[in-house]
Every structure is written in C-alpha cells, then in structure tokens.
Amino acid sequence: MRKVAILGIGQTVIDEHWNRSLKELAGEASFAALADANRDAVQSIFVGNMLSGALGRQENVGVLVSDWIDIQSIEAIKVEAACGSGASAFRNALIAVASGEVDSALVIGVEKMTESLPVETTEALATAADADYEASQGLSFVALNALVMQRYMHVYGWKHTDFAPFSINAHSNALHNPYARLHFSISEKEYTQARMIAEPINLLDASPIGDGAAAVVLVPEDSIKQAARKLVIVTGSASATDTIAVHGRKDPLWLSAAEKSAHKAYLQAGLAPPDIDLFELHDAFSIMSALSLEACGFVEKGQAPRLANEGEILPTGKIPITTRGGLKARGHPVGATGVYQIVEVVQQLRGEAGISQVDNARIGMAQNIGGSGASIVTHILQTRLQ
C-alpha cells in the first residue's frame, strides 16, 4: 500500500458554541485544513461523530458536511466507534488513500454537545457503554471510570493525590493552546480539593465536554515531491477491540486493546516505546492516562503515577503526553477528539506547538479510545526524511 501524508490540518476552538451548528463547525475546520493543504477539493470525506443522531436529530452527517462545504465526493460517510469515532474515521480514510481507492481524503471529527440538557448529554454518552449491563443499571460513564480508578488505587496502593500530575500537566499545556477549552493552570491543592463527581473521580480528574471540530487532509506521500515545510507521514495504524463491558475482562485494569493496537503500530513503524517523542493519549479521566501509558509499554503495570510524579510526562520528560492540553484541558468533544489528537501530533512534528513544543519531535503517537477501553485505535506519525 502507498504511504500516506497528512498535508493539511485545521481545528476550531472547543467551547459552548451555542450560535453555531454542527455543520458550521465542521466547515470551519475543513476549510482551515484545506487551506493549510493548499487544496480546494478532495475525493472523499470521512466524518467521525458519535452523537449527532441522539443530540442533534441529524444523521447522514457525511453528506450534510460534503454538501455544506460544497465538495461533491465519492465517499461521504460517518464512522462511529463512540469516543473513538475520530481516529476510526481517520483510519478508514487512511486505508482508502493508501489502497489507491481514492487519491485524497478529508477527515473531520465533529461533535456538538452543549445545546442539550446536561442530563441528556450524560445519558447520550452512556450509549458508549453496554446498554444492557452497564448503562441501564444506572452506570454513567464517569461512574464506570470511577469504579476502575477505585480498584486501581486499591490494587496498586496509590492515593488520589498521586494522580495530580496528569491533570496539572494537561492544564499547563493547554494554557497557550488557542483552541483549548480551558485556559487556567491548576495546583496540586486545587486538584485535591476539587468537587467530587463519582468517588474517587473529582472535577479535575474528568475531561470537559464541548462543541468543536478538527480536520485533516490526506494524500499519497509520493504525490508530494517538494514539501513547503516538514511533511508528516503515517507509519503505523492499528485498531483492536476488547469486551464492551468492563466486567467482561479478565483484568479490568489492563487495556488489552491499547496493548494490541500499539504493539501492531510499533511493528509497522519498526519502533519501540523509547522511540516515541510524544504521545497524545486518551485522558478522558486521569485513570485512563495511567492505564494507556502502561498498556503501551511506557512504564510497568501499576507504575504510571510514579512516572507522572517524576515529571516524565511533561514536555521535557521521557514521554510527554497531552502536550496541547489533552482531553482534560483542550476538551473532549467526543467524536472529534481522535482528529484533534492527530492535528496536535502534526503540530508537534512540524515544530508548531509553541510553548509546549517537544524538542526535536520527530515521532509522535496518538491513541483514541471508544467506550471504556472497548475499541482502541493507535497511530504513529513521523516527519519524512528529506
């Protein structure tokens, strides 16, 4: 298959965009990505979105967006894998371009979540879990993650405070990201004293929802002879699944789909965890940062809080994570998140990440999770050797 380059990126600010519709957000990100790629058309459109039907009374968003941005396309579909929709859409577009089926693709992650009542949004988010055995029993998504975090602290002996560095780092990195939802730093004391949501998850362990869209333009690498700037190519792409319900797993503290998809992506790229310069992981809750780092081989099982407390997840550390704010502070417009992560890795590899730029970043990884670890997609991006 052909190698694929990410030629353009675009994104909107994540916020409560009460005056802008889903298609307007998708359009803003799309036009930004097309302008960045210096193109005015693509052959196919893949939209990552989870909740347009439940919250926006609008399905068929592939065509909705292609019509809105006035691009007649071969393909205009929505890919849904709960909060992993964005990376799943990206991966399907990648296969379409790599295979030669199409010569260009626009991938858009978009979500509009804040016009509904909070209880409606919470209920809609719970559709990512098992409706029969989790959601219908009253388990909201945060409650599900709280059970996992509780168990992790019990098994490995960590205190709640030990997770503070994950949130502090995310907020610090988002400070100068103009597209982030939250622009304030937090202290360990603020983290510890934040309002409890579902014990032990408090407000500063949880990522905020939001409205937003991110987009990328994909083309075959060999179609770009002379790049105007550093060209980013995809060297690893893999997806894996686990049980949909957490209780179905042998070890609820091990993200086997993260392990499998990361392992496969490493193999494709010919790399190992120490080679990764930065990792945009799926920190919907701070416990998820810990589980992802462990499953992907960056630290031994049960030891991620130690890594975080040693400063190794900072932009200057061994494995910088959530370098633009992550889900925690950039925000988590669910179906859009996976595409935001790709956009941010591209920014880092191009050297456009501002104050949270990772020095000499050449290899970045992005990992997007649907459900509580049920489906996980991992991508490795690298700058092309000129």
Place this chain on the structure above:
Amino acid sequence: MRKVAILGIGQTVIDEHWNRSLKELAGEASFAALADANRDAVQSIFVGNMLSGALGRQENVGVLVSDWIDIQSIEAIKVEAACGSGASAFRNALIAVASGEVDSALVIGVEKMTESLPVETTEALATAADADYEASQGLSFVALNALVMQRYMHVYGWKHTDFAPFSINAHSNALHNPYARLHFSISEKEYTQARMIAEPINLLDASPIGDGAAAVVLVPEDSIKQAARKLVIVTGSASATDTIAVHGRKDPLWLSAAEKSAHKAYLQAGLAPPDIDLFELHDAFSIMSALSLEACGFVEKGQAPRLANEGEILPTGKIPITTRGGLKARGHPVGATGVYQIVEVVQQLRGEAGISQVDNARIGMAQNIGGSGASIVTHILQTRLQ
C-alpha cells in the same frame, strides 16, 4: 487491489422482533454467514446501522457485536449513511480486504426499529433528511418522497395507477422469500384503493420498517482456489453524493448520485446496463424505483412506469428488480437494507432464489440510498468464471 469474493451470506427474518435485541439479531445473521462461509473467525467487523443511538440508546455497536459473537477483531466500527449505511459498511469492508489491510471481513447490517412508538421512529427516520431545512419544517420522510412523486406525475403525465406494477412485483417476489416481512400478493385494485399516507403515496407505495439483520463474509478471491459452489465476486463498487436537501438540486427528479455511482461501477466492471441480469434497487417508495431505473440507464428519463407496465421488471423481464421482495415487501430495516440487497444478489447468482430465480443470472447489481438520493452506493457482483 485484490479482487474480493463474498464467501458467506446470512440473514434473519424481518419482523417485529420484540423478544430479541439488536445484538441477538446481528449475531444470528453473523453466525449464519460464518457457517455459510465455513469460517469461525474474521479479522474485521463493519456494522451498517443508522438508529441504534436514537432508538436503542446504544452506540459503539461495532464492539457490541464483536463482543457478542466473541470475535476479537482488528476493526469493529459502525458506518452510518442513513438508509445507505449497509452498503457503505460493505464498501468500506471491501476496500479493507481489497487493499490487503485485512484478510477477511464480516459486514453486518442491523436495525431494530419496532420497539419505539411509531412517532419516535418517524422522527428518527427524518434525521436522514436536512434537519435545518426539511425535518424541522415538519417534513417527514414519506412527505418528502410524496413531493417528489407528485412532481414526477405532474412533469411526465403518469397517473398513480401506473406505479402499481412496482408494488405488485415486489409483493409477488416476496411471497416465497422466507426472510421477507410481508407474505401476501396484491392486486392493482388493492394498490389503488390502499389507505393514503401522504398524497400521492399510499400504504402500498411505501416500504414497511422492521427489525432485522443481514451479514456477509468477505475474503480475497485468490484465497479460494476451489470453490464448493458458484463463487460470487465484486467487480464494481462506487459511491457518490448529492445535496442532502432535495430542494438544493437542479432537477429533483434526477438521482445524480445514482447516475454517477452506477456509471463508475459499470466502468470498473467493463459492463453496460443491458449486461445486468438483475437489479436490487432501493424501492423505499415506488417513486424511488422509477428514479433509480432511469438514473442507472435502464430506461429513458420519465419512462420507468412504461418499463414496469410492459412487465420488464419481473423476474422474466429485461431488468428484473426487487427479486426477493425489495424494500417494499421484504421490508426496510434501514441500516440493514444495503446488506440484505447484497445477500439477495448473491442468492440469485448462486441460483438459490427459488421461485423468483432469474434464469442464468450471472451479473447482479445492488444500489442502496441514504437520504432522499443524498448518498448512493452501487455494487456489481458476478459469478467467477471457473
């Protein structure tokens, strides 16, 4: 890219399955397709589904199904393109197998629609249209098609009775299809006198919704050296889009996305309309049968009712359509329909279509539509020359 074979097919009866959940229906069709293919595993799962979130409070159905049928897969995603979800899922699976990204795929179309109140289902179906300019103005999906049919009759001078052969043929063909929802034949008098729904569309112009699932197993053709029976391969696959709202089109009576996708599929297969032995088209309403036949080149513009009245759409005619009952009588579980169509074409090409078998069927076409002609996917299937 590699040629892809459809090795196994499976389906459930379409009905009001009040005692069976979405995943149980998906499982039944999947196990049938796997058994038919003589396989017990696949590498990837693509689910076509439109309404699980809105009506079933369950997203993430890719993983829901992979977990339920106990197949750990690389890919387990939902593809959504309104009523065209089934064929869109099939097409993405096809690209994944053809490209070599995976060596096998299970495509499942599944929908569960009858547990909700009829008004909820009608409202959910309207999410396929433009929420801003159609659905929110009170246009249900049947009303939208009624406007199109009204205009077609006005412009081309046909009477309502002239559409009778479409529905009579569909009901006649479904009589002996054990998976069909409706098992009764209708007369022209019954057609004409049926209860009005949205003038001029009456009850016998409209397809019934239903719960159901259909599935197919895809593998590379060259992996099958010696087929146990006639092997069906995919020789054309194309998708195209139009505006999402009907009012945005230059000619609301021309399905340009059907024309484009069919034209491209013909080119890929090296065929022309006269070569097609049967055509499973998207007869959600009888007017859609007419528009599809015209846009795909089987009859000149405005003349499809003549073709139907001359008996050319019967299993013995020039271009047999809805040979197993079509959406009209087999039933229309929206996101599943595109996969049912593929299954039925395979039955015809294998010579397993019973009393509605088309003689010497070697080449079949299936066309699935999302929205009112907004996104259209066309596939051409052929028996492999031994």
